[in-house]
Amino acid sequence: MRLIIIAVLLIIFCCSLNAAVNVKYSSGLASESIRTEMIGQVEYFNIFEMNKVFKATVQEDILDQRLNVNMYNEQFIFLIDSSFLMFKGKQYNFTYSIIQKDGNYFLPVTFLMNVLPQILSNRISLKDGNIIAANPIDNRLRTIVLDPGHGGKDPGAIGNSKTNFEKELTLLIVKKLKKKIEDNMNVKVLLTRDKDEFVSLQQRTQFANSNAANLFISIHCNAHRNEEVDGIEVYYLSTAKTDEARAVEALENKVVYDYEGGEEAVQKYDDLAFILADMAQSEHLEESYQLGMKLQNNLVGDTGSNNRGVKQANFYVLRGAFMPAVLVEVGFLSNKAEEKKLIKPSYQDKLVESLFQGIQDFKYKYDQMQ
Ligand SMILES: [Zn+2]
Numbered sequence: 560m561r562l563i564i565i566a567v568l569l570i571i572f573c574c575s576l577n578a579a580v581n582v583k584y585s586s587g588l589a590s591e592s593i594r595t596e597m598i599g600q601v602e603y604f605n606i607f608e609m610n611k612v613f614k615a616t617v618q619e620d621i622l623d624q625r626l627n628v629n630m631y632n633e634q635f636i637f638l639i640d641s642s643f644l645m646f647k648g649k650q651y652n653f654t655y656s657i658i659q660k661d662g663n664y665f666l667p668v669t670f671l672m673n674v675l676p677q678i679l680s681n682r683i684s685l686k687d688g689n690i691i692a693a694n695p696i697d698n699r700l701r702t703i704v705l706d707p708g709h710g711g712k713d714p715g716a717i718g719n720s721k722t723n724f725e726k727e728l729t730l731l732i733v734k735k736l737k738k739k740i741e742d743n744m745n746v747k748v749l750l751t752r753d754k755d756e757f758v759s760l761q762q763r764t765q766f767a768n769s770n771a772a773n774l775f776i777s778i779h780c781n782a783h784r785n786e787e788v789d790g791i792e793v794y795y796l797s798t799a800k801t802d803e804a805r806a807v808e809a810l811e812n813k814v815v816y817d818y819e820g821g822e823e824a825v826q827k828y829d830d831l832a833f834i835l836a837d838m839a840q841s842e843h844l845e846e847s848y849q850l851g852m853k854l855q856n857n858l859v860g861d862t863g864s865n866n867r868g869v870k871q872a873n874f875y876v877l878r879g880a881f882m883p884a885v886l887v888e889v890g891f892l893s894n895k896a897e898e899k900k901l902i903k904p905s906y907q908d909k910l911v912e913s914l915f916q917g918i919q920d921f922k923y924k925y926d927q928m929q
Pocket of ligand 1 (some may be wrong): 708709715716725779780811
């Protein structure tokens with residue numbers, strides 16, 4: 560009996576020897592391990608383990624039969640079903656082919672032990688069979704700032720009924736969206752305001768910048784002199800625009816004149832500093848546009864609302880944001896029917912679900928691109 564127990568323990572011990580590769584970080588972080596398994600006679604690991612320990616992103620390129628792996632701001636190109644990778648124009652052989660199993664890709668441990676320390680010698684080394692790694696660089700989308708439009712002395716648009724205010728509805732929607740995102744995604748969500756208080760447009764963007772947010776979404780309700788006008792539209796930043804977009808822009812920027820100090824405050828926003836800040840946003844225009852398209856399509860598809868499209872305008876609140884940024888007009892409070900819908904919790908939930916889906920899709924793509 561005792562022999563059997565010893566034999567079992569021995570087997571467990573031997574198996575555990577091959578069950579992981581330990582990764583220690585040169586500066587302080589708690590150690591991690593890469594789980595491995597034997598496939599045939601060769602020790603392999605799931606490529607997604609590299610995400611855990613190196614914050615690597617893996618992008619599958621089926622057309623070219625490649626896997627693009629990004630880590631430490633470098634890119635490796637693995638050729639599917641081969642034992643080769645390309646790095647900075649050179650080929651490296653890690654002896655055993657990549658294996659596809661249950662929809663996952665497995666790399667041989669020889670890649671970790673022989674090739675990785677060679678090609679990333681300034682980041683990765685080996686010591687006593689452990690990998691010693693520099694702290695990983697995490698470029699994934701981690702922080703989202705949600706911005707409920709208006710607040711405090713600035714009510715924003717006022718409903719057709721005169722009883723509902725934009726500042727209240729935007730806060731309700733944003734609070735629900737924050738909860739939805741935090742319950743379902745591994746990201747931090749910060750709000751520019753979480754109660755009925757006045758926050759200047761500049762403070763909102765600065766808040767996003769100082770928290771190193773990866774995404775800024777400002778939520779608004781629209782208004783129009785013509786009560787018939789309804790529908791949803793999403794904006795991203797630009798100075799080029801149509802008359803229609805200019806009208807909404809004037810409405811949303813009006814807060815600066817009305818509540819932040821008149822002409823002088825407007826002048827401040829128009830200063831050279833802000834023109835330069837616009838350039839900060841210009842490098843994110845493509846991403847902002849992509850996000851805008853996703854949100855707009857989801858919102859219109861899910862609610863059946865009038866599709867007013869994705870537009871460009873010069874919103875002060877989007878200026879100077881060092882991240883993809885959009886402004887969503889979820890509907891017209893000046894329209895009787897739309898006001899009625901917007902105050903319904905079930906309709907707000909629908910908007911939140913659409914926005915959430917768009918954000919989730921955006922994060923997926925964003926993480927692959929980094
Ligand atoms: Zn507004």
